[in-house]
Amino acid sequence: MPELPEVETLCRQLKKTALFMEILDARVFDPKLMPLDRLKGTKIIATCREGKSIKMTLASGMEFLLHLRMTGRLLWQGKDSPLPSHARFTVSFENGILVCIDPRRFATVCIQHPQYFTSAAIDPLSSFLPQQLSTLAERRSLPIKNFLMEQGVIGGIGNIYACEILHEAAINPSRKAKSLSATEWEKIAQATHSILKRAICCRGTTISDWRDLFGQKGTYQAYLKVYAREGQKCLRCNAVIHRASLSGRGTYYCPSCQR
């Protein structure tokens, strides 16, 4: 569920709550997840986003990695709040409790030594150079939308923002990645930057489930131009928004201004 803006939101909110607080306890309720005993007695001294993963650096020298996948959520609770349904693990700090909620149980956690060679994926917020994208897409005949969502190439773009970026750039999601012109890569880079930055300011997109660390909905859904707008009018050209299936994922676009 959470894409880059949602994960970035959680990272920033974790900095305001859990950073430098001693971890008193950690409990795991889902046998699919690894034990988190090694969190006890240490503290988080840094937190950052890597693609859609949350990386928390521990005072013990280890790293605590969390990927929320489709339905994972993080919630900051007071000491005496009741445990929400689908709680998969909790981490208790001196000033509150971090709860991971995940109905579909796809989320993954990991405590590991810091990795010295990190992923080669591009972070679309820090460096997103049209020339570099164009080079990476040489010989790639998959749809541009799937290319934008390849986490090994670009870290953090998922289904909602891929649809929105391509609409903003006026490019059809089915176009082969290698077929885009320099001008079109330029538009993609620009659209990606402005859409992700605004979505972060909005604390993400709440279609149904997404909530931030404090249980609040995001507000970017007010800015969506195509995602989940099948049958409605394109805000740029008034044509009807279509929904197609690309590799089994719902794909929303305007057939008129995204040719």
Place this chain on the structure above:
DNA sequence: CGAACGACCTGTTCGC
């Protein structure tokens, strides 16, 4: 090698 597809899970919504 690259691209497509099923699997992993559970909950919600939609059509009959």
Place this chain on the structure above:
DNA sequence: TGCGAACAGGTCGTTC
């Protein structure tokens, strides 16, 4: 109202 099918923000392993 009830029931099954389709669908959901992600990624991985397998297959073609």
